[in-house]
Structure formats: structure tokens, C-alpha cells
Amino acid sequence: MTILTDPYRPDVIRDQYLMVWFNGNPNQCKIALQIDDGAEFQPAFTWQNPSVTYPAVIKIDGAEIPGDGQSHLIKVSVWQAIGHSTSARATLSDFAKTPTVRPATQPSWCGVTAIRQGKTLYSAPHVISGHISDLTRVEWRHTGAVRIMAKVPVANEKTTGFHDSIISVGYADYDETQFFAEGIGSNIGWRGGDFHNVLFGVAAIHGGQFGPITWANTPVKIKEVYQNPSIAPNSPDDIAGTAIAKAYSTFREEVAMALFAANGWTYPNYWETSPRRDTARMAVDQLLLRIKDIIRKGGSVTLDDLGRFEARWNPARTVRSMAFVASAGFIAGTRAGTLLTDQQAKASP
Structure with a gap:
């Protein structure tokens, strides 16, 4: 089974066809196809290597399976039929599935509230004793499960600038409507404890695939947190x-x-x-x-x-x-x- 998808959207199917080969003359044979528990039918086909019978290769364009991302049973039978004489069937079964369809639904709204800023704790000058993580509440409206995302400005170690990086910060089930994101400031990098705009959003989840992100209308300010290795105080x-x-x-x-x-x-x-x-x-x-x-x-x-x-x-x-x-x-x-x-x-x- 060959399934051709859009190179830019793997979940969009462009074409499906089935290649079958057997020893025999396709013009003197019958071919039957069955998908899952559906009715058996005799599809149209194209003989790909005319005059070659060992093996003959045929292409069945009508062998389409549902585009639901699930595995489907494909059963092909071939038998010789000349006049009123028919041979026993040769039957082969196989499984195939299409790529999981990307969720078409999208959360209708997303909002965020900054609850707490992060802080580095010192037990003495230059001696880090611990950290308090920043905390942000993310809320949304959606009837299914979602993945919570954040667009974080990450410090570029080779320059003095920043570049945006979209990271996953958590997941929520269908009956949840809020999530508390913690420790985002540690992902930013250290430039002296500055505040940066961080944009949060949520994406629908379906069959292991993620839909488009619904971003919050406004970003929240999150402070950089100096992350010294957790092995504790400087010597x-x-x-x-x-x-x-x-x-x-x-x-x-x-x-x-x-x-x-x-x-x-x-x-x-x-x-x-x-x-x-x-x-x-x-x-x-x-x-x-x-x-x-x-x-x-x-x-x-x-x-x-x-x-x-x-x-x-x-x-x-x-x-x-x-x-x-x-x-x-x-x-x-x-x-x-x-x-x-x-x-x-x-x-x-």
C-alpha cells in the first residue's frame, strides 16, 4: 500500500494506491479487494508491466483506506478465470494506516496571569543556597486535551541578543481548564536579572498529534533567574x-x-x-x-x-x-x- 502525503502537511493525503504482483496473466484473472469488514469488490487496475506474467504487476487506484490514522485490514484475492473455468483463490492480507489527521479544532481562547516572579537565594555574598521559581497561571477554553506552550526569549551565548524558542511546558486533560507553569525564567538565560515578555498558548491534542497554537492576547513579564549548578554553594x-x-x-x-x-x-x-x-x-x-x-x-x-x-x-x-x-x-x-x-x-x- 502506498500513501502519498503533502510534503508540507504530512497529515494531508494526496493519493493512495495498492501494488499487487502475482504469477499469471491479469487479462485471464479476477482480482478482488476487501477493506476491513466491508463488502468485497473487483476494482479496476492497470497492468504496469504488460506482457510480463512472472510476475505481473498491477496498480489498484481504488484501494483507499480511511484517513483516520488507524490500522486497516486489506485483503486481496487473485484467481484464474478462463471461460467457465476458475482456479482456486490466492489470498493475501496486510495492514496499513494513513498518517494521523491533525486536529482541526483549536482552543477558542487562552489567558495568562503572572502569580510570582523567580528569585535566587543567597546564604552569603556570592553563595547561592537555592531558588524560588516563577509561577504563571495559564487558562483556556477547549473541550479536549491540550498541550501548553511558551514562546521564550532565550539568551544567545555567542551574542548579546535573544532569540525566540517555543517550548512545551505541560499537558492537560479534557476536563481541565488551567495549568500552573513554573520555572520558565530558568529557560531564558542570564543577563543580569532582566524582565522579558513570555507568550503562552495551548494546542489541541488528538491521536498523538497537535493542532495550531492559540496564543494568549498579551505576554507576561518573567524575570531571568541565575541558574548555578544545583550541587550548591560556590567554593x-x-x-x-x-x-x-x-x-x-x-x-x-x-x-x-x-x-x-x-x-x-x-x-x-x-x-x-x-x-x-x-x-x-x-x-x-x-x-x-x-x-x-x-x-x-x-x-x-x-x-x-x-x-x-x-x-x-x-x-x-x-x-x-x-x-x-x-x-x-x-x-x-x-x-x-x-x-x-x-x-x-x-x-x-
């Missing part, structure tokens, strides 16, 4: 600005620059060729590769003032993993927020 390092994350390429470059500085060499510009810089980069690469090579073979590497990299096996000796054991100087220095050698750590009280 003293975050507050002091010393907590940084380094990509390997940046880390390697900084090591090379430190090597140049320690030896009194002038670090070249990025566009300049420098065999010495290339060697410094390669040394960092080879250091890490050598450590990984030793560990993957079950060994260990101990670096003074840093720690020991080692391979470990599970009790059954079926899985190898790796571990890092920090040295005494590394542990004590990290706790104190300073650089310590192992010897210094052991000498300290």
Missing part, C-alpha cells in the same frame, strides 16, 4: 577566581612558556617557527604517552612531589583499571592551597 576558590579548568592544548602551551621563562628565552609569536618550542611541546606529549604506555601494560610510574600512577586489577583478575595515588606533598599542598614538595610536607608539623 572559596570559585569566589576568589582561582578555580580554573585547562584544556590539554592550553596546559601544554603554558608548560612550554614556563620552560622558556625559566631559561630566559624569549617565547616566539604563534605565527613564528620555533624548533625549541616544538621540542618543548613534544616533551610534554611524550611524557604523558610514556606514562600511559607503562600503565596499560600493568606497571606504575612514581613522580616525586606529585604521586604514583598505577595499574590495578579487580579481584577476579579480569578487568584492568588505573589509579592515581597523590604524594604527601601534593595532598598537603592542595589542602593548604600552596605548592609543597614531599620533603616539605613531611617536615611540617
Whole structure:
């Protein structure tokens, strides 16, 4: 069964036809078609490959099933009929369905009321302890189930502007007429706690499909909410600005620059060729590769003032993993927020 739909509206059916093939001459055969429990009939057909009988392919344009999105039984029978002689029937059944029809009905009205604005709570300066979510009541008039939507201005991280994004915020059954949307401000992004227009709307639901959105006549003002990760308060390092994350390429470059500085060499510009810089980069690469090579073979590497990299096996000796054991100087220095050698750590009280 072939069902052709509108490329811009998949729920709109343009054509339906059934392709059937069998060994025999269609001009000497009878074809019968039955849809669900309907009466059997002999449809008109077009022989698609005239003179070819093994197999013959025919197209039945009258094989249409209801466009309700439900599965329908299609039964095709073919038998030879020459004069008064007929053969036994060959029958095949299959199921097909059309795309679900998009709901034609649309909620007649939608209204919104802002109940509460969101707020970020602080237990101390720069220390976020929690959030209070914004709350908006959305109401509508419709006799069926609906999906509640919001058109939210989302901050563009690459520019200083915003772009509208339509998001789904919830669903309601046929007997409900209001919904409380919460936490919309966290979807906007942070530009300092500004207020933005957010437009709410509802769309009818039918058979898993959504109809056109009925938007509220006016938007509501919703405040941006600063969303810090919920793992809670910022650490003293975050507050002091010393907590940084380094990509390997940046880390390697900084090591090379430190090597140049320690030896009194002038670090070249990025566009300049420098065999010495290339060697410094390669040394960092080879250091890490050598450590990984030793560990993957079950060994260990101990670096003074840093720690020991080692391979470990599970009790059954079926899985190898790796571990890092920090040295005494590394542990004590990290706790104190300073650089310590192992010897210094052991000498300290």
C-alpha cells in the first residue's frame, strides 16, 4: 500500500494506491479487494508491466483506506478465470494506516496571569543556597486535551541578543481548564536579572498529534533567574577566581612558556617557527604517552612531589583499571592551597 502525503502537511493525503504482483496473466484473472469488514469488490487496475506474467504487476487506484490514522485490514484475492473455468483463490492480507489527521479544532481562547516572579537565594555574598521559581497561571477554553506552550526569549551565548524558542511546558486533560507553569525564567538565560515578555498558548491534542497554537492576547513579564549548578554553594576558590579548568592544548602551551621563562628565552609569536618550542611541546606529549604506555601494560610510574600512577586489577583478575595515588606533598599542598614538595610536607608539623 502506498500513501502519498503533502510534503508540507504530512497529515494531508494526496493519493493512495495498492501494488499487487502475482504469477499469471491479469487479462485471464479476477482480482478482488476487501477493506476491513466491508463488502468485497473487483476494482479496476492497470497492468504496469504488460506482457510480463512472472510476475505481473498491477496498480489498484481504488484501494483507499480511511484517513483516520488507524490500522486497516486489506485483503486481496487473485484467481484464474478462463471461460467457465476458475482456479482456486490466492489470498493475501496486510495492514496499513494513513498518517494521523491533525486536529482541526483549536482552543477558542487562552489567558495568562503572572502569580510570582523567580528569585535566587543567597546564604552569603556570592553563595547561592537555592531558588524560588516563577509561577504563571495559564487558562483556556477547549473541550479536549491540550498541550501548553511558551514562546521564550532565550539568551544567545555567542551574542548579546535573544532569540525566540517555543517550548512545551505541560499537558492537560479534557476536563481541565488551567495549568500552573513554573520555572520558565530558568529557560531564558542570564543577563543580569532582566524582565522579558513570555507568550503562552495551548494546542489541541488528538491521536498523538497537535493542532495550531492559540496564543494568549498579551505576554507576561518573567524575570531571568541565575541558574548555578544545583550541587550548591560556590567554593572559596570559585569566589576568589582561582578555580580554573585547562584544556590539554592550553596546559601544554603554558608548560612550554614556563620552560622558556625559566631559561630566559624569549617565547616566539604563534605565527613564528620555533624548533625549541616544538621540542618543548613534544616533551610534554611524550611524557604523558610514556606514562600511559607503562600503565596499560600493568606497571606504575612514581613522580616525586606529585604521586604514583598505577595499574590495578579487580579481584577476579579480569578487568584492568588505573589509579592515581597523590604524594604527601601534593595532598598537603592542595589542602593548604600552596605548592609543597614531599620533603616539605613531611617536615611540617
